[in-house]
Amino acid sequence: xxxxxxxxxxxxxxxxxxxxxxxxxxxxxxxxxxxxxxxxxxxxxxxxxxxxxxxxxxxxxxxxxxxxxxxxxxxxxxxxxxxxxxxxxxxxxxxxxxxxxxxxxxxxxxxxxxxxxxxxxxxxxxxxxxxxxxxxxxxxxxxxxxxxxxxxxxxxxxxxxxxxxxxxxxxxxxxxxxxxxxxxxxxxxxxxxxxxxxxxxxxxxxxxxxxxxxxxxxxxxxxxxxxxxxxxxxxxxxxxxxxxxxxxxxxxxxxxxxxxxxxxxxxxxxxxxxxxxxxxxxxxxxxx
Numbered sequence: 397x398x399x400x401x402x403x404x405x406x407x408x409x410x411x412x413x414x415x416x417x418x419x420x421x422x423x424x425x426x427x428x429x430x431x432x433x434x435x436x437x438x439x440x441x442x443x444x445x446x447x448x449x450x451x452x453x454x455x456x457x458x459x460x461x462x463x464x465x466x467x468x469x470x471x472x473x474x475x476x477x478x479x480x481x482x483x484x485x486x487x488x489x490x491x492x493x494x495x496x497x498x499x500x501x502x503x504x505x506x507x508x509x510x511x512x513x514x515x516x517x518x519x520x521x522x523x524x525x526x527x528x529x530x531x532x533x534x535x536x537x538x539x540x541x542x543x544x545x546x547x548x549x550x551x552x553x554x555x556x557x558x559x560x561x562x563x564x565x566x567x568x569x570x571x572x573x574x575x576x577x578x579x580x581x582x583x584x585x586x587x588x589x590x591x592x593x594x595x596x597x598x599x600x601x602x603x604x605x606x607x608x609x610x611x612x613x614x615x616x617x618x619x620x621x622x623x624x625x626x627x628x629x630x631x632x633x634x635x636x637x638x639x640x641x642x643x644x645x646x647x648x649x650x651x652x653x654x655x656x657x658x659x660x661x662x663x664x665x666x667x668x669x670x671x672x673x674x675x676x677x678x679x680x681x682x683x684x
Contacts, residue, residue, distance in 0.1 A: 401653070404591040405646055406608025410569040411638030411681055412444075412451045413473045417515050418632050420457035426513055427453065430495050431475075431521075432486065432562035447475075448565025456635060463516030466620050467627040468577050468674040470634035472510065472518030476570025477563060483507060483523040484551040489560035500543035505530040505611040507543055515632035521563075522570060524611075534595045534611045538604070572637045573615035574676055577625075579603050581673040582616040589657045590639070590650055613639075626675040636669070636677035647682045 417423040420441055427433045433445040433453060441457035452475065464470070477483050487509060490497060498510040498518075508522035530537060552558040576582045583603050586592045592605035595612050601619060604612035614637075627633040641647040651661045651668040662669040667681035 401588050401591050403593055404607040404650070405642050407642045408592075408607035408613070408646075409640050410572055410613050411640040411679075412446075412454055413470075413569060413572060413637050414454040414456065414635040415470070415515070415517055416458050416461050416632050416635055417455050417513075417517075418457070418459060418461040419514070420455060422514050423455050423457075427455075428562075430490075430493065430511075431513075431519065432489070432560065434562055447563040447567035450565075450568070452567065452569050454635075458630065458632070461515070461630055461632040464627040464631045464633045465516070467625060467631070467633070468575050469627055469676060470517060470637075471573040471575045471615065471617060471620075472520045473569065473637070474508070474520035474522055474571045474573065475563065476568045477521065477523050478566040479564075480507070480523050480548070481551040482564050482567075483509070483521065484548050484555070485558050485560050486521055486563070487545070487548060488552060488555035488558045491555070500545065502541045502543050504537045504539050504541075505534060507548060509543070517632070517634075518573070520573070524570075527609075530611060531609055534604070534606075535597075538596050538611060569638075571613050571615060573617070574634075574637075574672075574674070575620055576616045576618060576672070576674040576676070578673065579616060579618055585657075585672050586614055586616065589653050591653070634676065636679050638667070638679045638681050640681050640683065642682070644682045647680050651680055 427445055436444040436446050443455045444451050445453045501508050506522045506524045508520050511519050549555045586605045587594045595606045596604040602617035605614045606612045654661050654670045667679045670678050
């Protein structure tokens with residue numbers, strides 16, 4: 397790090413993402429059939445989804461909510477599957493079911509497939525390359541190249557018949573990529589206040605932050621949001637992303653740094669809510 401701020405513990409990770417959706421039934425169908433998440437619980441207009449009983453997503457219905465366009469907030473959330481063969485099985489499923497994709501990329505550190513839900517929320521499904529391949533090289537080597545689809549599908553005996561029973565247990569919220577109003581102020585917050593390490597920066601248009609040497613837990617870009625304001629009420633948007641610290645003491649230490657920087661964190665039963673310089677809600681949490 398370039399400042400005296402203490403780095404976040406290596407075991408820091410991302411937790412559940414909470415989204416506003418216009419039609420909960422439609423979203424549950426999409427995330428179940430297309431993405432492969434399981435419904436963990438539902439209470440009226442709220443539903444929790446995950447994989448292997450781990451919560452990854454909470455959907456909150458606001459009927460008539462409009463997709464967010466060119467506002468600060470979510471660029472995409474990224475579901476990290478445990479093995480390359482898991483990503484291959486998901487891609488084979490997508491091909492058989494004719495699921496619309498936005499793209500497929502090789503980032504050197506990972507292989508990724510992109511799509512979008514019915515409300516315009518961006519989704520990435522990805523697997524990491526072995527850490528020994530990329531560790532220490534994120535700043536110089538993380539890139540975007542076409543995905544070698546043939547090589548990925550070669551993980552399977554027969555992509556046409558490979559079973560897909562949903563995303564596997566062990567799937568995590570690998571990272572959350574945000575649209576921000578300004579990259580330098582985002583660096584000042586995520587690195588110098590929260591304590592993430594700055595892992596890579598792209599010509600002042602994007603920055604990537606990680607803990608424990610991970611290539612990134614948070615991405616921040618201005619590709620579609622330069623100078624934009626937070627989305628207005630009635631928008632299908634990111635409600636909050638969760639940063640999971642190892643324990644309550646570490647969580648409170650980070651919240652204290654946010655308070656020292658002039659913000660008043662909001663204690664909640666499930667953690668402490670803070671906001672980044674673009675007004676994006678972040679829940680600082682600890683394992684229960």
